[in-house]
Amino acid sequence: MDKPLNNKAWFFVLPVFFLVAISAIIPLMTVVNYSVQDTFGNNQFFWAGTEWYSEVLSSSRFHDALLRNLMFSGIILAIEIPLGIAIALSMPRKGIWVPVCLILMALPLLIPWNVVGTIWQVFGRADIGLLGRVLSELGVEYNYATNSVDAWVTIIIMDVWHWTSLVVLLCYSGLVAIPEAYYQAARIDGASKWKVFRYIQLPKMQRVLLIAVLLRFMDSFMIYTEPFVLTGGGPGNSTTFLSIDLVKMAIGQFDLGPAAAMSIIYFLIILLLCWVFYTVMTNFGVDAPEKEVD
Amino acid sequence: MAQITLDKLAHSYLAQPQSDADFALKQIDYVWEDGSAYALLGPSGCGKTTLLNIISGLLIPSKGNVLFDANDVTHLSPEERNIAQVFQFPVIYDTMTVEQNLAFPLQNRGVEKSEVNKRVSEMLDILELKDKAKRRARGLSADEKQKISLGRGLVRYDVNAILFDEPLTVIDPHMKWQLRTQLKELHEQFNHTMIYVTHDQTEALTFADKVVVMYEGEVVQIGTPEQLFDEPEHTFVGYFIGSPGMNILPGAVDANAVTLAEHSFLLDRQYPMLNGSIEVGIRPEFVKVTDATTAGSAGVPLQVSSVENIGRHKIVRGSVNGHQIDAVVEEDVNVPAEAYAVFDTSRLNVYQDSHLVRGNN
Structure with a gap:
């Protein structure tokens, strides 16, 4: 049977289309526009085609920054996800300590990025910072301003301190939603603690973990404020991530064309990786399409 | 095992x-x-x-x-x-x-x-x-x-x-x-x-x-x-098992005479002296609903409030002297306008403080 067609229905979509157009599509188109043209000021534009794209894609500056981003996000996910799960598992499920733990966990999330950056910047300074002084008194050489490993460690600790709570809270919400009967059944079936985690807790946390991984990935891949406040991308270029490089290029050097091309590429990379995470994690533990059995 | x-x-x-x-x-x-x-x-x-x-x-x-x-x-x-x-x-x-x-x-x-x-x-x-x-x-x-x-x-x-x-x-x-x-x-x-x-x-x-x-x-x-x-041993069992549950009414017992809703019946069982709250129970299945002539002297006037047809049976809900009584009757039984309830006295159970008391034959 054919469905009656009524194109008037499209009018209902119009308001949303307008809003999305103004808020997302038009700004994005401006960037697309810049990315395929060259300008020398005076509002004069010359067609550049894919020139900027190939320039960005083949520049070692972009490769290095992208590599730093991938490494950073990888390290962040590798630390925060297991740590978040572990903390969520060890949090109490009932009693007066529940609100205490939840509030403690929520506190870091309430602090703005640049404040977190400033806190750690001061905290880690070798001359006046508590951490920096203590470390140097103990004979540990630590200086994020001159040593790139120290700078990385500081930014990672900053991010872990700031955002592990988010993973904890998400996992915790997944854990408390598991009915008691599952644990009882597992005891009766003689399951070990590890098997309870592997076959009950982890599968039940799958959905919230997906959200946690996506949020933490996107956020860490877009990291800007923390390295900017700490060292402004240094020492050298060691903490110059894509976002920092992009700002340098667009606002520092006014290379609008390459910066626009880089923005588009940056955006597509995040989109692609999120899609990969989403597909992999939602298909994990789900039946493959049924095969005919002979 | x-x-x-x-x-x-x-x-x-x-x-x-x-x-x-x-x-x-x-x-x-x-x-x-x-x-x-x-x-x-x-x-x-x-x-x-x-x-x-x-x-x-x-x-x-x-x-x-x-x-x-x-x-x-x-x-x-x-x-x-x-x-x-x-x-x-x-x-x-x-x-x-x-x-x-x-x-x-x-x-x-x-x-x-x-x-x-x-x-x-x-x-x-x-x-x-x-x-x-x-x-x-x-x-x-x-x-x-x-x-x-x-x-x-x-x-x-x-x-x-x-x-x-x-x-x-x-x-x-x-x-x-x-x-x-x-x-x-x-x-x-x-x-x-x-x-x-x-x-x-x-x-x-x-x-x-x-x-x-x-x-x-x-x-x-x-x-x-x-x-x-x-033989529900507790009035709760009487209520809970069976649909509708057992009729439980306040009563009195004197040797082999049981008073139920102000009507006395002689049983072929003897009960000892009972203290406390005495109740008498009878299942709706053992309550018959008839007219005056069929009921004879055993009949107790029943004020019918509703009749529910549940397929092969009818549930007659009514009261005797203000106490609620349910009866389960066959579907072809006509409930007369002036109805009488007849209890199967061998099926009467006596409860003292909600617990069953067995009489002696």
Whole structure:
């Protein structure tokens, strides 16, 4: 049977289309526009085609920054996800300590990025910072301003301190939603603690973990404020991530064309990786399409 | 398989129970015979799940002991007691296949691989899940999931008892019958001791050899379905079993004369002197509704308030001297305008403070 067609229905979509157009599509188109043209000021534009794209894609500056981003996000996910799960598992499920733990966990999330950056910047300074002084008194050489490993460690600790709570809270919400009967059944079936985690807790946390991984990935891949406040991308270029490089290029050097091309590429990379995470994690533990059995 | 003995068992969820009312489960002494099917029947909050959890080992009783055969298992964990339990909601391991679910309890106990495979494939046959063996358990229907939870208990041949905690709650009505029948067959086949908690009397009466009726933390009667129907030992059992429940009216007893709703009847039983609150009970099935001529002197005027037709029977609701009386009559019986109730006096039960008093013949 054919469905009656009524194109008037499209009018209902119009308001949303307008809003999305103004808020997302038009700004994005401006960037697309810049990315395929060259300008020398005076509002004069010359067609550049894919020139900027190939320039960005083949520049070692972009490769290095992208590599730093991938490494950073990888390290962040590798630390925060297991740590978040572990903390969520060890949090109490009932009693007066529940609100205490939840509030403690929520506190870091309430602090703005640049404040977190400033806190750690001061905290880690070798001359006046508590951490920096203590470390140097103990004979540990630590200086994020001159040593790139120290700078990385500081930014990672900053991010872990700031955002592990988010993973904890998400996992915790997944854990408390598991009915008691599952644990009882597992005891009766003689399951070990590890098997309870592997076959009950982890599968039940799958959905919230997906959200946690996506949020933490996107956020860490877009990291800007923390390295900017700490060292402004240094020492050298060691903490110059894509976002920092992009700002340098667009606002520092006014290379609008390459910066626009880089923005588009940056955006597509995040989109692609999120899609990969989403597909992999939602298909994990789900039946493959049924095969005919002979 | 084992005989389960409850020895002076009682439980309170409070740390320092003071009075009787603090106990969720009042003292119970009972022996659950090996290989029988029991139903624990009672309204919500009567302590039946508490009792079940004590037997399974999920809860340690505040008083008394649980014995499996001659072994005291009071302080043993569920896995050490070697029991199986099926919960209200199907508990399955989502990411495992049906097969893996069934193999799980065996693998955890270190059973050899060939033996695991043999038993799992046997169980798949019994549960009629063979064609779904390789499917993930997550995508199955509620009744299939519940079968898997049951199967995880049955694959262990040596379980001491299988406990059911309202296992049919989330099952569709038309599947309930099927599952219950299957359960009954499994019981006959394996002869496990089965304890089945429910608040549905039909489930309890059709499943069990013996029904344990609980009320406010107390076991008020343990008996076969017939015993519960004919001689409820507590007025609560009278109300709770049967539909509609037993008519319970205030009364008086003097030797062989019973007064019920201000009408006296002579019984062929003798009662001793009774003190306290005396009530008389009669099942609606043993109340006849007739007109004055048929009733004769045995008839009591009945004011009919409603007649419900429930298929092959009619339920007549009315009152005698202001006390409510229900009667179940055949569908072809006409209820006269001026109705009389005739009681089958051999079926009258006398209760003192809610407990049955048996007369002497």
